[in-house]
Amino acid sequence: MRLxxxxxxxxxxRRKNNQDSIYYDASQGLGIVADGIGGRKGGEVAxxxxxxxxxxxxxxxxxxxxxELPVIIANGIDRANKALIQEGKKQPEIAGMGTTINCLAFGxxxxxxxxxxxxxxxxxxxxxxxxxxxxxxxEVFVKRGWIEPTENILNAKQDxxxxxxxxxSELDVDVYEIPLQHNQLxxxxxxxLYGMVKEKRIAQIIAENxxxxxxxxxxxxxxxxxxxxxxxxTVLLSHIEA
Amino acid sequence: xxxxxxxxxxxxxxxxxMTLEEVKKYSKSAQSNAEDEISGxxxxxxxxxxxxxxxxxxxxxxxxxxxxNGDWGVSLASVEPVxxxxxxxxxxxxxxxxxxxxxxxxxxTVYYFSENGAVATGVLFxxxxxxxxxxxxxxxxxxxxxxxxxxxxxxPYIIKEVNKNPKxxxxxxxxxxxxxxxxxxxxxxxxxxxxxxNASIPGVADCRYLAWIQIWRKQTGALEGFIQAQSxxxxxxxxxxxxxxAWIARRRPIGWMKPANLYEGCFHLGTRAMQKVLPNNxxxxxxxxxxxxxxxxxxSGKRVAFAYDNVTQLNLLDLFNCYEQAQSEAxxxxxxxxxxxxxxxxxxxxxxxxxxxxxxxxxxxxAIQAILAELPLIAPLYQFDYQPEIFYWQQxxxxxxxxxAAKIAQEKYPEVVFD
Numbered sequence: 001m002r003l004x005x006x007x008x009x010x011x012x013x014r015r016k017n018n019q020d021s022i023y024y025d026a027s028q029g030l031g032i033v034a035d036g037i038g039g040r041k042g043g044e045v046a047x048x049x050x051x052x053x054x055x056x057x058x059x060x061x062x063x064x065x066x067x068e069l070p071v072i073i074a075n076g077i078d079r080a081n082k083a084l085i086q087e088g089k090k091q092p093e094i095a096g097m098g099t100t101i102n103c104l105a106f107g108x109x110x111x112x113x114x115x116x117x118x119x120x121x122x123x124x125x126x127x128x129x130x131x132x133x134x135x136x137x138x139e140v141f142v143k144r145g146w147i148e149p150t151e152n153i154l155n156a157k158q159d160x161x162x163x164x165x166x167x168x169s170e171l172d173v174d175v176y177e178i179p180l181q182h183n184q185l186x187x188x189x190x191x192x193l194y195g196m197v198k199e200k201r202i203a204q205i206i207a208e209n210x211x212x213x214x215x216x217x218x219x220x221x222x223x224x225x226x227x228x229x230x231x232x233x234t235v236l237l238s239h240i241e242a
Numbered sequence: 243x244x245x246x247x248x249x250x251x252x253x254x255x256x257x258x259x260m261t262l263e264e265v266k267k268y269s270k271s272a273q274s275n276a277e278d279e280i281s282g283x284x285x286x287x288x289x290x291x292x293x294x295x296x297x298x299x300x301x302x303x304x305x306x307x308x309x310x311n312g313d314w315g316v317s318l319a320s321v322e323p324v325x326x327x328x329x330x331x332x333x334x335x336x337x338x339x340x341x342x343x344x345x346x347x348x349x350x351t352v353y354y355f356s357e358n359g360a361v362a363t364g365v366l367f368x369x370x371x372x373x374x375x376x377x378x379x380x381x382x383x384x385x386x387x388x389x390x391x392x393x394x395x396x397x398p399y400i401i402k403e404v405n406k407n408p409k410x411x412x413x414x415x416x417x418x419x420x421x422x423x424x425x426x427x428x429x430x431x432x433x434x435x436x437x438x439x440n441a442s443i444p445g446v447a448d449c450r451y452l453a454w455i456q457i458w459r460k461q462t463g464a465l466e467g468f469i470q471a472q473s474x475x476x477x478x479x480x481x482x483x484x485x486x487x488a489w490i491a492r493r494r495p496i497g498w499m500k501p502a503n504l505y506e507g508c509f510h511l512g513t514r515a516m517q518k519v520l521p522n523n524x525x526x527x528x529x530x531x532x533x534x535x536x537x538x539x540x541x542s543g544k545r546v547a548f549a550y551d552n553v554t555q556l557n558l559l560d561l562f563n564c565y566e567q568a569q570s571e572a573x574x575x576x577x578x579x580x581x582x583x584x585x586x587x588x589x590x591x592x593x594x595x596x597x598x599x600x601x602x603x604x605x606x607x608x609a610i611q612a613i614l615a616e617l618p619l620i621a622p623l624y625q626f627d628y629q630p631e632i633f634y635w636q637q638x639x640x641x642x643x644x645x646x647a648a649k650i651a652q653e654k655y656p657e658v659v660f661d
Contacts, residue, residue: 125259127243128283132256145455150521178256199284207243 013229019043029106042097073114084166098164192231377417423507449508454515487540
């Protein structure tokens with residue numbers, strides 16, 4: 001199986017700066033998307049720092065055995081978490097910054113996804129698309145019965161994050177696992193995409209442009225901007241070639 | 243484009259994508275469980291065990307999974323039905339709820355004593371073949387923790403044995419149910435239909451703990467109006483709160499011990515979910531707990547006294563208690579002194595009152611006929627006590643044709659067979 005990756009990020013039409021960060025390297029089997037939160041500067045620093053820390057952690061770890069990948073992902077995100085908290089202590093003006101993370105690590109027959117926050121990874125296969133990651137938002141957690149719907153919770157903004165990298169010293173990272181098959185395509189994106197473009201439309205765009213794989217991120221970003229571009233938009237596509 | 247499904251197993255791992263045929267195969271495999279979620283193209287994730295929502299969002303999946311429920315190698319109908327003769331005379335009917343319960347306990351105990359010997363210490367981890375007698379011993383001593391260990395450990399063996407010999411199912415069923423309903427009302431590898439049996443609860447589609455959590459969350463807004471007798475709908479929590487505990491206690495279908503039946507299991511899970519969801523300082527919490535505690539006490543055989551001489555103000559739940567515990571017409575008159583304005587609530591109270599009167603007048607056939615004759619000729623929203631319920635349907639049978647009454651009764655009480 002051969003992995004192809006392509007990605008892009010865009011500031012959108014309403015924001016002055018891009019607080020999303022992206023990294024991908026097909027030869028390494030690693031892809032990361034982060035969406036920063038916590039003020040203009042804080043958000044940018046948070047997402048770029050987290051991506052860099054995780055990338056470096058993977059580079060440091062030589063000869064990773066496939067069954068170690070979930071641990072490496074969780075440790076990498078944990079390290080990013082500590083780095084952000086440390087950075088916030090040094091620079092009070094960006095204290096409280098945080099970021100979402102979707103970290104994809106491809107093994108020989110499985111994909112592992114480290115996930116914190118509300119950036120998402122979808123699987124597209126044979127015209128069908130599924131959201132794999134579960135958003136760490138109040139609304140989703142209440143619906144799934146993972147947090148008590150107390151008055152405070154119900155009065156809070158329902159899309160507010162329950163978890164983000166950099167906000168708490170202890171971080172419980174979700175690590176998903178999915179078996180790989182030829183022709184699977186994984187779409188990882190920030191909320192600037194799925195907040196502006198409906199999932200069915202995203203699936204339709206992928207289907208229509210499947211043969212022009214490298215163009216899909218820019219087409220999706222264009223569509224998000226056409227629909228308002230309220231937030232920064234980041235798209236990463238990973239394709240398991242036949 | 244092929245319609246494909248993805249299964250989310252234990253939240254973080256995935257199986258598939260797969261076709262419907264492969265979903266069917268997966269649902270029968272040992273690795274599938276009721277908490278697995280399924281999703282189609284750009285659609286919601288729904289738990290395989292959540293039949294209500296599965297039917298709504300993925301009817302094609304619910305069909306193939308429902309078919310699999312019978313794959314325990316046994317016709318469910320042969321396990322559960324309580325057959326009631328629907329004879330011509332109104333007062334010659336025999337209610338066999340208790341005898342059905344006795345059969346259940348008999349089946350389990352025969353197996354127990356046929357094993358001839360006490361349960362050895364450490365039997366949970368014995369290398370001997372597991373038998374229902376161990377489960378029986380643990381259940382009668384209320385040792386639910388060890389029962390859970392025993393069932394979990396031996397479930398693959400039990401399934402294998404039951405598939406080999408379906409007649410063994412009734413000997414295991416009371417213990418499997420006791421274990422499941424002491425937890426969340428569901429059990430990995432055990433189809434919900436087998437676990438619940440043929441009994442269905444009118445108006446309550448899903449009795450699992452997780453389903454009740456959703457019910458209380460979604461319907462909390464309607465609670466206050468109901469309790470204050472201002473409104474009545476057809477919500478699950480209203481059904482639960484309006485159940486007559488005496489009615490629940492007298493239904494003892496085959497295959498249940500603790501809880502005594504699906505209704506009791508459902509009641510306990512609904513109560514536990516309510517306590518989990520509603521903050522205990524909520525204004526309606528005390529009223530709800532008063533009703534639920536009374537029901538719980540009644541189910542466990544405790545006699546609960548209602549203070550008829552000291553009644554000042556009653557909410558609708560108090561009024562249920564008032565009628566259900568009435569021992570005399572004077573008691574009923576006390577309950578009657580509270581005026582209800584909302585006509586729908588009046589209907590509910592009318593039935594509650596009628597059930598009380600039927601109990602008080604149980605030795606007076608003419609009075610019973612008169613009470614039933616006053617009731618509207620509609621299927622009651624809420625449950626009667628067992629015997630008046632049969633009287634009611636017999637009365638209806640006399641007023642309509644036998645066939646029509648039996649048909650309605652059959653729909654309302656699928657576990658009861660009316661000849």
